[in-house]
Amino acid sequence: MVASNKETPQKKTKRSGHKKNRSTSQRKPSDRFRRWGMLLLKLGICGFAVFMAFVVYLDAVVVQKFEGKKWAIPAKVYARPVELYEGRLLKPDELQAQLRRQGYQPVNTVRRPGTFARTGDEFIIYSRGFHFPDGTESSRYAHVHFNSNKVVSLTNRQQQPLPLLRLDPQPVGGIYPASYEDRLLIQLEQAPKYLVPALMAIEDRDFYEHWGISLSSIARALLVNVRAGGVVQGGSTLTQQLVKNFYLSNERTLTRKAQEAIMSLLLELHYSKDEILETYLNEVYLGQQGRRAIHGFGLASQFYFAQPIQELSLARTALLVGIVRGPSFYDPRRFPERAMQRRNLVLDVMASEGLVSKAEAERSKKLPLGIVSREQMRTNAFPAYLDVVKDQLRQDYAERDLTSEGLRIFTNMDPIIQRHAQSSLTRTVNAINKEKLQGAMVVTSAQTGDLLAVVGDKNPGYVGFNRAVDARRPVGSILKPAIYLTALEQPNRYTLTTPVKDLPIKVKDGRGGFWEPGNYDGESRGEVPLYEALARSFNQAATHTGMEVGVPNVLKTIRRLGVERSLPNYPSVLLGAASLTPMDIAAMYQTFASGGFRMPLRAIDAVVDASGRPLRRYSLSVERVVEPAPMELLRRSMVSVMREGTGRRAYWSISQELDLAGKSGTTNDSRDSWFAGFSGNLMAVTWLGNDDNSPTGLTGSNGALRVWTDLMQRTPISGVQPLSSDRLEYVWVQPQSNLRSSQDCEGAQLFPYITGSAPVVTDSCGESARQDAGFLDTIKSWFD
Secondary structure (H helix, E strand, C coil): CEEEEEEEHHHHHHHHHHHHHHHHHHHHHHHHHHHHHHHHHHHHHHHHHHHHHHHHHHHHHHHHHHHCCCCCEHHHEECCCCCEEEECCCCHHHHHHHHHHHCEEECCCCCCEEEEEEEEEEEEEEECEEECCCCCCCCCCEEEEECCCCCEEECCCCEECCCCCEECCCCEEECCCCCCEEEEECHHHHCCCCCHHHHHHHCCCCCCCCCCCHHHHHHHHHHHHHHHHHCCCCCCCCCHHHHHHHHCCCCCCHHHHHHHHHHHHHHHCCCHHHHHHHHHHHHHHEEEEEEEEEEEEHHHHHHHCCHHHHHHHHHHHHHHHHHHCCCCCCCCCHHHHHHHHHHHHHHHHHHHHCCHHHHHHHHCCCCCCCCCCCCCCCCCCCCHHHHHHHHHHHCHHHHHHHHHCCCCEECCCCCCHHHHHHHHHHHHHHHHCCCCEEEEEEECCCCCCCCEEEEECCCCCCCCCCHEEEEHHHHCHHHHHHHHHHHHHHCCCCCCCCEEEEECCCCCCCCCEEEEECCCCCCEEEEHHHHHHHHHHHHHHHHHHHHHHHHHHHHHHHHCCCCCCCCCCCHHHHHHHCEEHHHHHHHHHHHHCCCEEEEEEEEEEEEEECCCEEEEECCCEEEEEECCCHHHHHHHHHHHHHHHHHHHHHHCCCCCCCCEEEEEECCCCHHEEEEEEECCEEEEEEEEECCCCCCCCEEEEEEEHHHHHHHHHCCCCCCCCCCCCCCCEEEECCCCCCCECCCCCCCCCEEECCCCCCCCCCCCHHHHHHHHHHHHHHHHHHHC
C-alpha cells in the first residue's frame, strides 16, 4: 500500500504534464490564423498601395497624352486648285473627270456644295469653301460655258459675271511619320447629321449615361447579336474602344482588359463626354492602304468617297459606322457584298431605334456603296513630283516638323497635266515596245516657271529612282540652242541667215586627243543659213559656230540660261557630251519659253500651319538674262525646228496653225533620246533611255518627241508668240543667198533682224521689184 501511495504523485504529475501539452497544442492553430491574417492584411495593404500607385500612374498616362499632343499629324500636300475664268484653255471632259476625282457628285439639280451638273458644254458647279494660303474662300454657285476647249463665260446664280471660280485643291500625298498613321482632324460639330447617332446605336447606346464601362451594354449587345444572327453591336463602350486604340495594344488578356477598364473610368473622371467622343472620331482605325493606316472619320470619308465628311449622305455615313467593327473584314473595296450587308444592317438598326424613318432606310439601302477606285485615291500617286517637293521643303523645315505638325503644303502641280504627262510617257513607251526602255518628263508653265508635272518612271506610281531629278545622262543636241544664242548676241557677225560652215572639222578635244564630229547622215553641206543649221541639227555647223564664238562663252551662256551644274570646258560639250538631268534641261528651256527671263522652277507655292496661318510663300523670282531681240531670233529658229527640221513630226497630230518651238537630242549609238520644247503656255522636257546605258535605237525625233507630242495634243495649248522689241526689224530675204528680196519673189522669207544687221545687198528679183515699186510710186505721185 505504501509503495502504491508513493507512485501516485508521479502519475499525477505525468497526467498534469499531458494536460498542459494538450492545452498548448490547442492554442497553436489560432495563433497561426492570427499570423496568417496579419500577413494577408499586410499583403493586402501593400497590394492596395501598389494598385493605387498603378492607378495613379495610369491616371498620369491618361492625362498626359490626352491633354498633350495627341497625334503626329503628317504634312498634307495639295495640288494647285483648278481655276476657271474666261479664256481658260481646258477640255470640258477634263473638267468633269477632275470634278469626279475630287468627289463632286453629279446631280440633276445643283443645291449644295460639292455637286455639279453638266449639259453639253455647260456646267453648273457648286464649289466647296476652302481655306487657301491667301484666305478663306466661300463656296460658290457658278455657270460655266465652254466653246470647244475654252471657257467663254463664267457667271453666278444671278447670271452676273464671275471673274474667277477656284475649286478646292486636290490632296495628292503626305509626308508621314515612322508609324505611317494618317488622319484628318475634325471637330465634333463638323460630323454629319447621322454619324454620332448611328455610332451610338451600333457601338454604345448608353454612352452619355455610363462612366466608361457598362455591364448593361454588354448584356444588351449579346442579346441583339443573338437575335440578329451576327455581330451587330459591341459590348465595349466607346470609351473603352478609345482607350484600347489610344493607349494600349491589341493584346487580348485579362490584365489588359482590366487596365482598359481602369483607364476608361479615369478618362471619364477627367474629361467630358464630348471631348472623349471627338477624340474617338479622330482616333478610330478605319482602313489600310499599304503601310498607311487610315484613322478617324475625317480621313476615312476622303479615303473611301473622296468627299469632305460634312457632305456624307445617310448611306455613306452608315457604311463608315459599319466598318468600325472590322475595317479589314468589311473592306468595301475587297469585299463589297459583305460591306453592303453591314451597311444595310446599320440602316435597319437606325430605323428600329427611330433615328431615321423606315422609308429613308430602305431608300438608302438601294444606293450603291459609292466607293472611289483604289487608283483614284492612291496617296503619293505622284512620287516623282513629291520628291521635288520634299527636297525643297527640307531646305527650310526639320523632318520632325514635316511628319508631325500637320503642315499643309500647297504646290504648283496641275493634277490634270500631271496625269496627262504620266499617261503620255507610259502609253508611248508601251507603244515603242522595248522592254528595258525607261523615261522621264518635266512640265512647266511657259510664262511663270511653275512646275506643273514631274514623271520619273514609265510606271508613274513607282517609288524609287526618280529619273527626272537624279538621272544624269548625255544630252546630245539639246544644248545647241545655247551655241546659236551666243552667236546671235553678236549681230555684227551673226544673223539668222548668216552662212555657217557645215564642213568636216577636227579639233583638239582638250584631253590630249582630237575630236572629229560628223553629221547624223554622214554628209556635209558646205554652207547653210544659221537658222537651218539649228533646224536640221547639223553637228558640223554647230561645232564650227561654237569654236568661232568660243567654248567658254557657250558654257557661260548655258549657265546664264539656268543650268547650275558645272560642265567641262571641252569642245565635245558643244554637241552634248555633258551629262545633265531632265530638271537641268527644263531650267534652261524655261528661259527660252519665258522670252529670256531666268526663273527657278517652283514646285511649292505656300506652306501654312495646322491652323491655316501662313508660314512661307515661295514667290516668283525673275531675272532677265537675255535681251528680247536675240532671244526672238533664237525662238524663230526653234520654231523652224518644228516647222521644217527635226521636230516636224509633231505636226502630224497638232494643228499647223500653232507655232511650237523646240529641239531634239540624240546621243552616240542612240543611247539617249531627248526632246525639249514649248508652246505659248507649256514647256516640257522628255527623255527616253535604258538604265544600263545600252543603245535604244531611238533618236530624239522618233522617241522622246513622240512623248512630248502626245502630251501637247491632249492638253489645250496656245501658239508661241513673237517677242516685241524696238531693236527688231523684219526684212524679206532669200535665206540661201543671204540677200534682200521681195515678198513676191519665189523662196523669199520674212526674217527678224536686230536693227542694222539685215543684209544690204538685194537680189535681182528683189531689185526688179524695188524698181517696179519705185516707178509705180512715181506714177501715183502725179495724181496726188
